[in-house]
Amino acid sequence: MDVAFLSPAGAAPRAPLGAPRRALGVGCGEGAGLRPEATASAALVACLAGSRTSAFRRRQPPHRARVAARALGSIEQFKVFGPPEDPFEIETDQVLGVGGQGTVYLCHKRSTPNVKHAVKTIPIWRLLMDPSCDEKIKTIRKETEVLLKIQGHPNICECLGCFDAFRPGTSQAQYIMIVMELIDGGELAGFVEGGLAEDVVKSVMRQTTSALKYIHDKDVVHRDLKVENILVCGQQLTGSTPVKLIDFGVAKSLTGTMARSCVGTTEIMAPELVSAKLMIAPKGAQMKKHGPYTFQPPQQASPGFGIVTQRPDGKGAMVNGIEPGGQAAGFGVGDGWAISAINGTEILEMPFVKDFNEIGAGTKGGVTAIAEILGGLSQPFTMEFVELPPREFSKAVDLWSLGVTLYVMLTGKKPFADEEQIVNGQYDQSLLTRCSPQAQDLVKSLLRMDPTERLALEQVLGHPFLQ
Numbered sequence: 001m002d003v004a005f006l007s008p009a010g011a012a013p014r015a016p017l018g019a020p021r022r023a024l025g026v027g028c029g030e031g032a033g034l035r036p037e038a039t040a041s042a043a044l045v046a047c048l049a050g051s052r053t054s055a056f057r058r059r060q061p062p063h064r065a066r067v068a069a070r071a072l073g074s075i076e077q078f079k080v081f082g083p084p085e086d087p088f089e090i091e092t093d094q095v096l097g098v099g100g101q102g103t104v105y106l107c108h109k110r111s112t113p114n115v116k117h118a119v120k121t122i123p124i125w126r127l128l129m130d131p132s133c134d135e136k137i138k139t140i141r142k143e144t145e146v147l148l149k150i151q152g153h154p155n156i157c158e159c160l161g162c163f164d165a166f167r168p169g170t171s172q173a174q175y176i177m178i179v180m181e182l183i184d185g186g187e188l189a190g191f192v193e194g195g196l197a198e199d200v201v202k203s204v205m206r207q208t209t210s211a212l213k214y215i216h217d218k219d220v221v222h223r224d225l226k227v228e229n230i231l232v233c234g235q236q237l238t239g240s241t242p243v244k245l246i247d248f249g250v251a252k253s254l255t256g257t258m259a260r261s262c263v264g265t266t267e268i269m270a271p272e273l274v275s276a277k278l279m280i281a282p283k284g285a286q287m288k289k290h291g292p293y294t295f296q297p298p299q300q301a302s303p304g305f306g307i308v309t310q311r312p313d314g315k316g317a318m319v320n321g322i323e324p325g326g327q328a329a330g331f332g333v334g335d336g337w338a339i340s341a342i343n344g345t346e347i348l349e350m351p352f353v354k355d356f357n358e359i360g361a362g363t364k365g366g367v368t369a370i371a372e373i374l375g376g377l378s379q380p381f382t383m384e385f386v387e388l389p390p391r392e393f394s395k396a397v398d399l400w401s402l403g404v405t406l407y408v409m410l411t412g413k414k415p416f417a418d419e420e421q422i423v424n425g426q427y428d429q430s431l432l433t434r435c436s437p438q439a440q441d442l443v444k445s446l447l448r449m450d451p452t453e454r455l456a457l458e459q460v461l462g463h464p465f466l467q
Protein backbone atom coordinates (compact mmCIF):
# COMPACT_ATOMS: atom_id res chain seq x y z
CA MET A 1 0.00 0.00 0.00
CA ASP A 2 2.53 2.56 1.03
CA VAL A 3 6.22 2.86 0.67
CA ALA A 4 8.36 4.37 3.24
CA PHE A 5 11.82 4.84 4.46
CA LEU A 6 15.14 6.55 4.11
CA SER A 7 16.68 7.38 7.34
CA PRO A 8 18.68 10.57 7.34
CA ALA A 9 22.30 9.76 8.02
CA GLY A 10 21.49 6.15 8.68
CA ALA A 11 19.37 6.78 11.73
CA ALA A 12 15.80 5.66 12.08
CA PRO A 13 13.63 8.27 10.36
CA ARG A 14 12.86 11.11 12.62
CA ALA A 15 9.23 11.05 13.62
CA PRO A 16 7.57 14.42 13.93
CA LEU A 17 7.68 15.74 17.43
CA GLY A 18 5.26 13.85 19.57
CA ALA A 19 4.29 11.46 16.81
CA PRO A 20 4.89 7.77 17.35
CA ARG A 21 8.36 6.75 16.26
CA ARG A 22 8.57 3.98 13.78
CA ALA A 23 11.34 1.62 12.88
CA LEU A 24 11.00 2.50 9.24
CA GLY A 25 9.08 5.54 8.17
CA VAL A 26 5.55 4.45 7.54
CA GLY A 27 3.32 5.93 4.94
CA CYS A 28 -0.35 6.72 5.11
CA GLY A 29 -1.87 4.18 7.42
CA GLU A 30 0.07 3.32 10.46
CA GLY A 31 -0.06 -0.36 9.89
CA ALA A 32 1.57 -0.08 6.47
CA GLY A 33 3.85 -2.98 5.75
CA LEU A 34 7.21 -2.79 4.06
CA ARG A 35 6.98 -3.78 0.43
CA PRO A 36 9.75 -5.92 -1.00
CA GLU A 37 10.76 -3.19 -3.43
CA ALA A 38 11.14 -0.80 -0.53
CA THR A 39 14.23 -2.73 0.47
CA ALA A 40 15.61 -2.57 -3.05
CA SER A 41 15.09 1.13 -3.34
CA ALA A 42 16.28 1.69 0.19
CA ALA A 43 19.65 0.57 -1.11
CA LEU A 44 19.59 3.27 -3.76
CA VAL A 45 18.18 5.94 -1.57
CA ALA A 46 20.63 5.08 1.16
CA CYS A 47 23.34 6.46 -1.12
CA LEU A 48 21.76 9.84 -0.73
CA ALA A 49 21.96 9.63 2.99
CA GLY A 50 25.57 8.54 2.63
CA SER A 51 25.00 5.58 4.86
CA ARG A 52 23.09 2.34 5.18
CA THR A 53 19.53 2.56 6.30
CA SER A 54 18.11 0.76 9.27
CA ALA A 55 16.38 -1.57 6.82
CA PHE A 56 19.61 -3.49 6.54
CA ARG A 57 20.32 -3.68 10.19
CA ARG A 58 16.94 -4.79 11.37
CA ARG A 59 17.29 -8.49 10.65
CA GLN A 60 14.53 -10.71 11.82
CA PRO A 61 15.54 -12.64 14.93
CA PRO A 62 15.19 -16.28 13.80
CA HIS A 63 13.24 -17.36 16.87
CA ARG A 64 10.43 -14.97 15.95
CA ALA A 65 9.79 -16.72 12.68
CA ARG A 66 9.54 -20.02 14.51
CA VAL A 67 7.21 -18.62 17.14
CA ALA A 68 5.02 -17.11 14.45
CA ALA A 69 4.98 -20.31 12.44
CA ARG A 70 3.87 -22.28 15.48
CA ALA A 71 1.13 -19.79 16.19
CA LEU A 72 -0.32 -20.32 12.75
CA GLY A 73 -3.32 -22.29 13.60
CA SER A 74 -6.61 -21.56 15.10
CA ILE A 75 -7.80 -19.32 17.85
CA GLU A 76 -8.62 -22.53 19.77
CA GLN A 77 -5.36 -22.72 21.67
CA PHE A 78 -5.75 -19.13 22.85
CA LYS A 79 -9.39 -19.23 23.75
CA VAL A 80 -8.73 -19.14 27.49
CA PHE A 81 -7.00 -15.98 28.63
CA GLY A 82 -6.94 -13.33 31.31
CA PRO A 83 -6.81 -13.68 35.08
CA PRO A 84 -5.83 -17.30 35.90
CA GLU A 85 -8.18 -17.42 38.92
CA ASP A 86 -11.20 -16.67 36.72
CA PRO A 87 -10.23 -16.53 33.05
CA PHE A 88 -12.28 -15.50 30.05
CA GLU A 89 -13.23 -18.14 27.54
CA ILE A 90 -13.93 -17.38 23.88
CA GLU A 91 -16.90 -19.07 22.26
CA THR A 92 -14.98 -19.69 19.09
CA ASP A 93 -18.03 -20.81 17.12
CA GLN A 94 -19.79 -17.50 17.83
CA VAL A 95 -18.34 -14.84 15.55
CA LEU A 96 -19.86 -11.41 16.04
CA GLY A 97 -17.93 -9.62 13.36
CA VAL A 98 -14.81 -9.65 11.27
CA GLY A 99 -12.86 -6.47 10.75
CA GLY A 100 -9.54 -5.32 9.46
CA GLN A 101 -7.87 -5.72 12.81
CA GLY A 102 -9.23 -9.03 13.91
CA THR A 103 -12.25 -11.19 14.59
CA VAL A 104 -14.78 -10.38 17.30
CA TYR A 105 -16.26 -13.35 19.17
CA LEU A 106 -18.67 -13.97 21.98
CA CYS A 107 -16.97 -14.77 25.28
CA HIS A 108 -17.74 -15.29 28.97
CA LYS A 109 -15.99 -15.56 32.30
CA ARG A 110 -15.57 -19.14 33.43
CA SER A 111 -17.38 -18.39 36.66
CA THR A 112 -20.36 -16.81 34.88
CA PRO A 113 -20.90 -18.69 31.60
CA ASN A 114 -24.31 -17.10 31.06
CA VAL A 115 -23.05 -13.53 31.15
CA LYS A 116 -21.84 -12.87 27.65
CA HIS A 117 -19.26 -10.33 26.49
CA ALA A 118 -17.61 -9.56 23.16
CA VAL A 119 -13.90 -9.99 22.59
CA LYS A 120 -11.88 -8.51 19.78
CA THR A 121 -8.96 -10.82 19.04
CA ILE A 122 -6.03 -9.05 17.42
CA PRO A 123 -3.57 -11.61 16.07
CA ILE A 124 -0.19 -10.08 16.68
CA TRP A 125 1.61 -13.27 15.72
CA ARG A 126 1.05 -12.17 12.14
CA LEU A 127 3.23 -9.19 12.81
CA LEU A 128 6.09 -11.15 14.32
CA MET A 129 7.63 -11.72 10.89
CA ASP A 130 7.44 -8.04 10.07
CA PRO A 131 10.67 -6.05 10.37
CA SER A 132 8.85 -3.24 12.12
CA CYS A 133 6.89 -5.62 14.33
CA ASP A 134 7.87 -4.00 17.63
CA GLU A 135 6.65 -0.61 16.49
CA LYS A 136 3.38 -1.99 15.17
CA ILE A 137 2.67 -3.89 18.36
CA LYS A 138 3.46 -0.73 20.30
CA THR A 139 0.92 1.10 18.13
CA ILE A 140 -1.75 -1.51 18.94
CA ARG A 141 -0.96 -1.21 22.63
CA LYS A 142 -1.32 2.56 22.39
CA GLU A 143 -4.77 2.00 20.90
CA THR A 144 -5.81 -0.06 23.88
CA GLU A 145 -4.60 2.77 26.11
CA VAL A 146 -6.73 5.21 24.13
CA LEU A 147 -9.72 2.92 24.57
CA LEU A 148 -9.28 2.84 28.34
CA LYS A 149 -8.89 6.62 28.40
CA ILE A 150 -12.33 7.22 26.89
CA GLN A 151 -14.39 4.92 29.07
CA GLY A 152 -17.43 6.13 30.97
CA HIS A 153 -19.92 7.39 28.37
CA PRO A 154 -23.31 5.75 27.70
CA ASN A 155 -22.73 5.83 23.94
CA ILE A 156 -19.23 4.39 23.95
CA CYS A 157 -18.83 0.63 24.10
CA GLU A 158 -17.50 -0.31 27.51
CA CYS A 159 -14.14 -2.05 27.64
CA LEU A 160 -13.77 -4.61 30.42
CA GLY A 161 -10.06 -5.08 29.96
CA CYS A 162 -7.24 -5.76 27.52
CA PHE A 163 -5.19 -8.94 27.85
CA ASP A 164 -2.27 -10.62 26.16
CA ALA A 165 -2.82 -14.22 25.18
CA PHE A 166 0.21 -16.47 25.23
CA ARG A 167 0.80 -19.84 23.73
CA PRO A 168 1.09 -22.20 26.69
CA GLY A 169 4.69 -22.30 27.89
CA THR A 170 5.88 -19.19 26.04
CA SER A 171 6.17 -15.56 27.02
CA GLN A 172 5.62 -14.12 23.55
CA ALA A 173 2.11 -12.67 23.25
CA GLN A 174 0.31 -14.05 20.20
CA TYR A 175 -2.95 -12.17 20.51
CA ILE A 176 -4.15 -9.01 22.16
CA MET A 177 -7.67 -9.56 23.47
CA ILE A 178 -9.97 -6.62 24.04
CA VAL A 179 -12.96 -7.65 26.14
CA MET A 180 -16.01 -5.43 25.71
CA GLU A 181 -19.62 -5.30 26.67
CA LEU A 182 -21.75 -7.26 24.22
CA ILE A 183 -23.92 -5.09 22.01
CA ASP A 184 -26.59 -7.33 20.59
CA GLY A 185 -28.31 -5.44 17.79
CA GLY A 186 -25.52 -5.42 15.21
CA GLU A 187 -24.12 -2.63 13.12
CA LEU A 188 -26.13 0.48 12.27
CA ALA A 189 -25.14 -0.35 8.70
CA GLY A 190 -27.61 -3.24 8.86
CA PHE A 191 -30.54 -0.87 9.43
CA VAL A 192 -29.97 1.92 6.94
CA GLU A 193 -31.14 0.40 3.69
CA GLY A 194 -33.56 2.78 2.02
CA GLY A 195 -32.86 5.43 4.66
CA LEU A 196 -34.10 5.77 8.24
CA ALA A 197 -37.03 7.81 9.52
CA GLU A 198 -35.90 11.26 10.63
CA ASP A 199 -36.80 10.76 14.29
CA VAL A 200 -34.50 7.71 14.34
CA VAL A 201 -31.75 9.64 12.53
CA LYS A 202 -32.05 12.43 15.08
CA SER A 203 -31.72 10.05 17.99
CA VAL A 204 -28.68 8.27 16.53
CA MET A 205 -27.10 11.62 15.60
CA ARG A 206 -27.59 13.01 19.11
CA GLN A 207 -26.05 9.97 20.73
CA THR A 208 -23.16 9.73 18.29
CA THR A 209 -22.40 13.44 18.54
CA SER A 210 -22.49 13.24 22.31
CA ALA A 211 -20.02 10.30 22.26
CA LEU A 212 -17.75 12.15 19.85
CA LYS A 213 -17.83 15.25 22.01
CA TYR A 214 -16.84 13.15 25.01
CA ILE A 215 -13.80 11.70 23.25
CA HIS A 216 -12.82 15.01 21.61
CA ASP A 217 -12.91 16.64 25.03
CA LYS A 218 -10.34 14.04 26.03
CA ASP A 219 -8.30 14.94 22.96
CA VAL A 220 -9.01 11.71 21.16
CA VAL A 221 -10.06 11.60 17.51
CA HIS A 222 -11.96 8.51 16.34
CA ARG A 223 -10.90 8.72 12.67
CA ASP A 224 -13.06 5.81 11.51
CA LEU A 225 -16.58 6.94 12.29
CA LYS A 226 -19.08 5.16 10.03
CA VAL A 227 -22.29 3.17 10.16
CA GLU A 228 -20.30 -0.07 10.58
CA ASN A 229 -18.73 1.27 13.77
CA ILE A 230 -21.94 2.32 15.47
CA LEU A 231 -23.70 -0.61 17.13
CA VAL A 232 -27.37 -0.83 17.98
CA CYS A 233 -28.47 -2.01 21.45
CA GLY A 234 -31.50 -4.17 20.73
CA GLN A 235 -33.08 -5.88 17.76
CA GLN A 236 -35.17 -2.87 16.73
CA LEU A 237 -33.97 0.60 15.95
CA THR A 238 -36.42 3.27 17.04
CA GLY A 239 -36.17 6.89 18.16
CA SER A 240 -35.30 5.69 21.68
CA THR A 241 -32.87 2.82 20.98
CA PRO A 242 -29.42 3.33 22.46
CA VAL A 243 -26.45 3.10 20.10
CA LYS A 244 -22.75 2.86 20.94
CA LEU A 245 -19.57 3.79 19.22
CA ILE A 246 -16.99 1.02 18.72
CA ASP A 247 -13.69 0.43 16.97
CA PHE A 248 -11.07 2.77 18.26
CA GLY A 249 -8.51 0.84 16.24
CA VAL A 250 -7.25 3.95 14.49
CA ALA A 251 -8.34 6.46 17.10
CA LYS A 252 -5.62 8.81 18.08
CA SER A 253 -4.74 10.67 21.20
CA LEU A 254 -3.85 14.18 20.18
CA THR A 255 -2.21 15.32 23.39
CA GLY A 256 0.62 17.66 22.54
CA THR A 257 0.54 16.88 18.86
CA MET A 258 -1.60 16.62 15.78
CA ALA A 259 -2.37 13.46 13.88
CA ARG A 260 -0.34 13.21 10.71
CA SER A 261 -1.19 9.88 9.18
CA CYS A 262 -4.13 9.33 6.88
CA VAL A 263 -5.84 6.23 8.16
CA GLY A 264 -9.36 4.88 8.20
CA THR A 265 -11.82 3.94 5.53
CA THR A 266 -11.59 5.86 2.26
CA GLU A 267 -15.31 6.43 1.80
CA ILE A 268 -15.59 8.41 5.02
CA MET A 269 -12.19 10.10 4.77
CA ALA A 270 -12.18 13.88 4.98
CA PRO A 271 -10.91 15.75 1.90
CA GLU A 272 -7.86 17.07 3.73
CA LEU A 273 -6.84 13.47 4.48
CA VAL A 274 -7.42 12.33 0.92
CA SER A 275 -5.42 15.29 -0.44
CA ALA A 276 -2.52 14.47 1.82
CA LYS A 277 -2.73 10.81 0.91
CA LEU A 278 -2.65 11.59 -2.81
CA MET A 279 -0.03 14.31 -2.35
CA ILE A 280 -2.24 16.88 -4.02
CA ALA A 281 -3.39 20.24 -2.76
CA PRO A 282 -7.03 20.38 -1.64
CA LYS A 283 -9.42 22.13 -4.02
CA GLY A 284 -8.81 25.85 -4.09
CA ALA A 285 -5.49 25.64 -2.22
CA GLN A 286 -2.36 27.05 -3.83
CA MET A 287 0.66 24.83 -4.39
CA LYS A 288 3.61 27.09 -3.58
CA LYS A 289 6.89 26.39 -5.37
CA HIS A 290 10.34 26.60 -3.80
CA GLY A 291 13.86 26.31 -5.18
CA PRO A 292 15.86 25.16 -6.97
CA TYR A 293 18.24 24.73 -4.05
CA THR A 294 21.72 23.31 -4.55
CA PHE A 295 22.67 20.47 -2.21
CA GLN A 296 26.13 19.06 -1.55
CA PRO A 297 26.61 15.56 -2.97
CA PRO A 298 25.32 12.85 -0.65
CA GLN A 299 28.81 11.39 -0.27
CA GLN A 300 29.90 14.66 1.35
CA ALA A 301 26.90 15.67 3.43
CA SER A 302 23.49 14.36 4.33
CA PRO A 303 20.75 16.35 2.60
CA GLY A 304 19.13 16.61 5.99
CA PHE A 305 15.84 14.84 5.32
CA GLY A 306 14.30 11.48 4.62
CA ILE A 307 12.17 10.70 1.58
CA VAL A 308 8.93 8.81 1.35
CA THR A 309 6.27 8.30 -1.21
CA GLN A 310 2.79 7.97 0.12
CA ARG A 311 0.77 8.07 -3.03
CA PRO A 312 -1.24 4.93 -3.65
CA ASP A 313 0.01 4.92 -7.24
CA GLY A 314 3.60 4.77 -6.01
CA LYS A 315 4.56 7.97 -7.82
CA GLY A 316 6.15 11.11 -6.49
CA ALA A 317 8.21 11.69 -3.37
CA MET A 318 8.02 13.93 -0.39
CA VAL A 319 10.49 14.94 2.26
CA ASN A 320 10.05 13.54 5.68
CA GLY A 321 11.87 14.38 8.90
CA ILE A 322 13.84 17.59 8.33
CA GLU A 323 16.99 17.46 10.46
CA PRO A 324 17.55 20.63 12.44
CA GLY A 325 20.75 22.34 11.29
CA GLY A 326 20.93 20.19 8.11
CA GLN A 327 21.17 21.37 4.50
CA ALA A 328 17.42 21.23 3.89
CA ALA A 329 16.62 23.11 7.08
CA GLY A 330 19.10 25.79 5.93
CA PHE A 331 17.02 26.36 2.77
CA GLY A 332 13.82 26.43 4.79
CA VAL A 333 12.47 23.19 3.29
CA GLY A 334 9.38 22.06 5.21
CA ASP A 335 8.38 18.60 6.34
CA GLY A 336 5.90 17.02 3.94
CA TRP A 337 6.82 19.12 0.89
CA ALA A 338 6.75 17.22 -2.39
CA ILE A 339 9.93 17.13 -4.47
CA SER A 340 9.00 18.48 -7.90
CA ALA A 341 12.35 18.24 -9.70
CA ILE A 342 15.85 16.85 -9.22
CA ASN A 343 18.57 18.48 -11.37
CA GLY A 344 15.78 19.98 -13.45
CA THR A 345 14.03 16.66 -14.14
CA GLU A 346 10.34 16.72 -13.18
CA ILE A 347 9.56 13.86 -10.82
CA LEU A 348 6.03 14.55 -9.58
CA GLU A 349 4.61 11.89 -11.88
CA MET A 350 7.59 9.56 -11.80
CA PRO A 351 7.38 6.17 -10.05
CA PHE A 352 9.27 6.10 -6.79
CA VAL A 353 10.82 2.70 -7.39
CA LYS A 354 11.30 0.72 -10.54
CA ASP A 355 8.88 -2.05 -11.20
CA PHE A 356 11.25 -4.94 -11.63
CA ASN A 357 8.58 -7.03 -13.31
CA GLU A 358 8.23 -4.53 -16.10
CA ILE A 359 9.74 -5.48 -19.45
CA GLY A 360 12.81 -3.36 -20.01
CA ALA A 361 13.15 -2.40 -16.37
CA GLY A 362 16.67 -2.73 -15.12
CA THR A 363 18.00 -1.73 -18.55
CA LYS A 364 18.82 1.68 -19.85
CA GLY A 365 15.64 1.61 -21.89
CA GLY A 366 13.45 1.09 -18.83
CA VAL A 367 11.39 3.64 -17.01
CA THR A 368 13.39 5.87 -14.73
CA ALA A 369 12.45 5.83 -11.08
CA ILE A 370 13.02 8.50 -8.47
CA ALA A 371 15.08 6.17 -6.32
CA GLU A 372 17.41 5.58 -9.28
CA ILE A 373 17.99 9.28 -9.78
CA LEU A 374 18.69 9.67 -6.10
CA GLY A 375 21.03 6.71 -6.11
CA GLY A 376 23.00 8.14 -9.04
CA LEU A 377 23.77 11.49 -7.45
CA SER A 378 27.47 12.07 -7.00
CA GLN A 379 27.89 15.79 -7.75
CA PRO A 380 26.20 18.81 -6.17
CA PHE A 381 22.55 18.58 -7.21
CA THR A 382 19.48 20.78 -7.26
CA MET A 383 16.05 20.08 -5.92
CA GLU A 384 12.80 21.97 -6.41
CA PHE A 385 9.87 21.58 -4.06
CA VAL A 386 6.15 22.09 -3.92
CA GLU A 387 4.75 23.12 -0.59
CA LEU A 388 1.74 21.06 0.38
CA PRO A 389 -0.62 22.13 3.11
CA PRO A 390 0.57 20.93 6.52
CA ARG A 391 -0.18 17.28 7.20
CA GLU A 392 -2.00 18.00 10.36
CA PHE A 393 -5.44 16.69 10.91
CA SER A 394 -7.66 17.83 13.62
CA LYS A 395 -10.89 16.74 15.23
CA ALA A 396 -12.65 18.14 12.14
CA VAL A 397 -11.99 14.85 10.31
CA ASP A 398 -14.58 13.24 12.60
CA LEU A 399 -17.08 15.99 11.74
CA TRP A 400 -16.72 15.17 8.06
CA SER A 401 -17.32 11.48 8.83
CA LEU A 402 -20.29 12.47 10.96
CA GLY A 403 -21.68 14.26 7.90
CA VAL A 404 -21.12 11.14 5.79
CA THR A 405 -22.83 9.02 8.46
CA LEU A 406 -25.79 11.41 8.57
CA TYR A 407 -26.13 11.28 4.79
CA VAL A 408 -26.05 7.47 4.85
CA MET A 409 -28.73 7.34 7.55
CA LEU A 410 -30.99 9.75 5.66
CA THR A 411 -30.62 8.27 2.18
CA GLY A 412 -29.36 4.71 2.65
CA LYS A 413 -26.59 5.55 0.18
CA LYS A 414 -22.96 6.54 0.60
CA PRO A 415 -22.25 10.07 -0.61
CA PHE A 416 -18.75 9.36 -1.92
CA ALA A 417 -17.55 6.36 -3.87
CA ASP A 418 -13.94 7.32 -4.42
CA GLU A 419 -11.16 9.70 -3.58
CA GLU A 420 -11.75 11.92 -6.59
CA GLN A 421 -15.32 12.65 -5.53
CA ILE A 422 -14.12 13.47 -2.03
CA VAL A 423 -11.42 15.95 -3.05
CA ASN A 424 -13.93 17.63 -5.33
CA GLY A 425 -16.63 17.57 -2.67
CA GLN A 426 -19.04 16.02 -5.16
CA TYR A 427 -22.03 14.16 -3.81
CA ASP A 428 -25.56 13.58 -4.95
CA GLN A 429 -27.65 16.22 -3.17
CA SER A 430 -30.81 15.28 -5.03
CA LEU A 431 -31.26 12.25 -2.75
CA LEU A 432 -31.68 14.67 0.14
CA THR A 433 -34.58 16.61 -1.34
CA ARG A 434 -37.11 14.33 0.38
CA CYS A 435 -35.53 15.18 3.76
CA SER A 436 -36.46 18.11 5.98
CA PRO A 437 -34.65 21.41 5.27
CA GLN A 438 -33.01 21.12 8.72
CA ALA A 439 -31.59 17.70 7.91
CA GLN A 440 -30.32 18.96 4.56
CA ASP A 441 -28.72 21.95 6.22
CA LEU A 442 -26.91 19.80 8.77
CA VAL A 443 -25.46 17.55 6.05
CA LYS A 444 -24.20 20.62 4.15
CA SER A 445 -22.76 22.18 7.28
CA LEU A 446 -20.74 19.06 8.05
CA LEU A 447 -19.62 18.14 4.53
CA ARG A 448 -17.68 21.37 4.08
CA MET A 449 -14.38 21.08 2.28
CA ASP A 450 -12.58 23.49 4.57
CA PRO A 451 -12.19 21.75 7.94
CA THR A 452 -12.35 25.08 9.76
CA GLU A 453 -15.80 25.78 8.30
CA ARG A 454 -17.40 22.54 9.48
CA LEU A 455 -19.78 22.86 12.40
CA ALA A 456 -18.30 22.16 15.81
CA LEU A 457 -19.84 19.36 17.86
CA GLU A 458 -21.62 21.79 20.20
CA GLN A 459 -23.12 23.45 17.13
CA VAL A 460 -24.28 20.06 15.87
CA LEU A 461 -25.98 19.38 19.20
CA GLY A 462 -27.60 22.82 19.02
CA HIS A 463 -28.57 22.51 15.34
CA PRO A 464 -32.32 22.83 14.60
CA PHE A 465 -32.41 19.28 13.17
CA LEU A 466 -31.54 17.82 16.56
CA GLN A 467 -34.00 19.90 18.56
Ligand SMILES: Nc1ncnc2c1ncn2[C@@H]1O[C@H](COP(=O)(O)OP(=O)(O)O)[C@@H](O)[C@H]1O
Nearest residue numbers: 096097099100101102104118180182183247249
Ligand atom coordinates in the same frame (compact mmCIF):
# COMPACT_ATOMS: atom_id res chain seq x y z
N1 LIG B 1 -18.90 -4.99 21.59
C1 LIG B 1 -19.38 -5.60 20.50
N2 LIG B 1 -20.54 -6.28 20.55
C2 LIG B 1 -21.02 -6.89 19.44
N3 LIG B 1 -20.40 -6.90 18.24
C3 LIG B 1 -19.23 -6.25 18.13
C4 LIG B 1 -18.65 -5.57 19.25
N4 LIG B 1 -17.51 -4.98 18.85
C5 LIG B 1 -17.38 -5.30 17.55
N5 LIG B 1 -18.39 -6.06 17.10
C6 LIG B 1 -18.58 -6.55 15.72
O1 LIG B 1 -17.33 -6.82 15.13
C7 LIG B 1 -17.08 -5.96 14.00
C8 LIG B 1 -15.61 -5.60 13.94
O2 LIG B 1 -15.23 -4.90 15.12
P1 LIG B 1 -14.39 -3.57 15.06
O3 LIG B 1 -14.03 -3.16 16.42
O4 LIG B 1 -15.12 -2.58 14.22
O5 LIG B 1 -13.10 -4.10 14.35
P2 LIG B 1 -12.29 -3.60 13.07
O6 LIG B 1 -11.35 -2.57 13.56
O7 LIG B 1 -11.55 -4.83 12.69
O8 LIG B 1 -13.29 -3.05 12.09
C9 LIG B 1 -17.99 -4.79 14.23
O9 LIG B 1 -18.29 -4.11 13.06
C10 LIG B 1 -19.22 -5.47 14.86
O10 LIG B 1 -20.02 -6.06 13.88
Ligand SMILES: [Mg+2]
Nearest residue numbers: 099228229247
Ligand atom coordinates in the same frame (compact mmCIF):
# COMPACT_ATOMS: atom_id res chain seq x y z
MG1 LIG C 1 -14.78 -1.56 12.44
